[in-house]
Amino acid sequence: MTTLQRKEVNPIAHLSPEDIEQIGRELDAIRDEVLAVRGEKDAKYIRRMIAVQRRIELGSRALLLFSLFPPAWILGTAGLSISKILENMEIGHNILHGQYDFMRDPKIHSTTWEWDSASPAEQWKHSHNELHHKYTNVVGRDNDLGYGIMRVDEQQKWVPAHLGQPLYNFINACFFEYGIAAYDLELGRNLKTKKRRSNPAFRANLRKVMHKIRRQVTKDYIVHPALAIPVGFLMGNPLGAFLGTLSANFVATLVRNLWSHSVIMCGHFPNGVETFERTSITGETRGEWYLRQMLGSANISGSKLMHIMTGNLSHQIEHHLFPDLPASRYAEIAPKVRALFEKYELNYVTGPLVVQVASAWAKVFRLALPNRKPAKEIDHSIPPRRPAEQPAAV
Secondary structure (H helix, E strand, O other): OOEHHHOOOOOOOOOOHHHHHHHHHHHHHHHHHHHHHOOHHHHHHHHHHHHHHHHHHHHHHHHHHHOOOHHHHHHHHHHHHHHHHHHHHHHHHHHHOOOOHHHOOOOOOOOOOOOOOOOOHHHHHHHHHHHHOOOOOEOOOOOOOOOOOOOOOOOOOOOHHHHHHHHHHHHHHHOHHHHHHHHHOOHHHHOOOHHHHOOHHHHHHHHHHHHHHHHHHHHHHHHHHHHOHHHHHHOOOHHHHHHHHHHHHHHHHHHHHHHHHHHHHHHHOOOOOOEEOHHHHOOOOHHHHHHHHHHOOOOOEOOHHHHHHOOOHHHHHHHHHOOOOOHHHHHHHHHHHHHHHHHOOOOOOOOEHHHHHHHHHHHHHHOOOOOOOOOOOOOOOOOOOOOOOOOOOO
16 A cells, blocks of 8 residues: 555546545535434434344354254354344444434443443544544554554564564454454553553453353353353253353354454555555645545445345445534435545545455565565645635636
């Protein structure tokens, strides 16, 4: 990846500062249209989705009491995987963005919701809502860009350790919730010095993460497997019943981690998505912030089921433009957003899941290697911060 400010060809050279601010106004108008109709339909949607997810989880865990039988193990594991994905992406992620705070329901609110993830909700909201969405794809400021373990831009100095980043990324994908928790804690930075390790705020946050992990491990790998033991006694194999349910929980969590990692990789790393220098956000206007979200995000094309299973992050562009609007609305506003891209001759990056995942992983492998040529110098005039040239008088 090469930051926008180092591109050989500037993809927004045709836009004047006035064009950029007009883009912002047109996007504000789209947002206002949704706010004007947001209400009971959206509340019913999230309540229905929570009810469906809980029924799937309950049914799957009931099946896993009989995990000694292969059909029960397979169906229970598949159902639990779907349940965990829905809880994490379509429900937890979107509620924690404040998308349903307008309901004023104390049980479905960004300040009270806790999700099935190693990251405590409050810590995740800080690193994701407050930092990632503010500094989207700004190299060195957006930790979601490489999660601090990968080289994501040619300008970053290459060292031999980067050769292993495909492996690092795969391990991160398998244990994604723990990787997110570590980067929410800024673990690498905070463990470097004794002063940082002993910082009371860091130690308090670390205790919260460890408490959350203990609760999850106890639930998935002790309590629920133990509930299968009585059935195992009836079948003459209590240990097999325990291990069968434990393995089902592990596989379901692994599936959820791999799926969420893939979806998120598709959102900001495929071919065609832009990255930005730190200097580009100094004095950034609202229109420029909108433009950065447009250029720094990518969508996944697919069916309605695909959109639900991704938590509508398959509409990552729309999500980054309007992170606090109900995600189920993104599909209906996507054509308007895409029309805006076309109007201003901007690249609306989208494609099937397989294509986007392959594109993202190709970059992981390519940037694991040294640069093929020196990086271009920064062009500090991108985005333009000067008045547009006026037409000559006739």
